[in-house]
Amino acid sequence: MIDIPHTLGRDEAKRRMERGVGKLASHIPGGAATVTHSWLSAERLALTVATMGVEVPCTVDAEDNRLRVTLHLPGMLSLMSGPIAAIVEKQGERLMLADKTDRTI
Structure with missing residues (x-):
């Protein structure tokens, strides 16, 4: 198990996971990965990463x-x-939790 800490709260973390999961394959080394996903429950995302x-x-x-x-x-x-x-x-934080709509000056 790997824990990735955040301060977003459960609902915001889930929202950001939903927005970022489609970009996951492009961040896997080798360039030929596919990622399939489905939500098993309101807070649990199942992924299968396939490559080589x-x-x-x-x-x-x-x-x-x-x-x-x-x-x-x-x-x-x-x-x-x-x-x-x-x-x-x-x-993990960059791929699943980063939100490009957040602007900090």
Whole structure:
């Protein structure tokens, strides 16, 4: 599990997840990824990332002060769980929570 902290509240985090999920594939290295998604509940997003013949299912739970990401890494990818988790943590806020409509001067 990977926790991505935020101060947005659950509803705003979910709204931003909804807006950002379509852009996720373009941020995955290799350039040939596809991402399918569906909402399992009001706060739980299921994703499957497929690239180079490998599928990685995951869930993202929107909570009041964090996103909880659970990845299910298959076989050989489990050996790279540390670096993969680091990428998810680093990019999580930017990919799922950033809102380009927010303007700060």
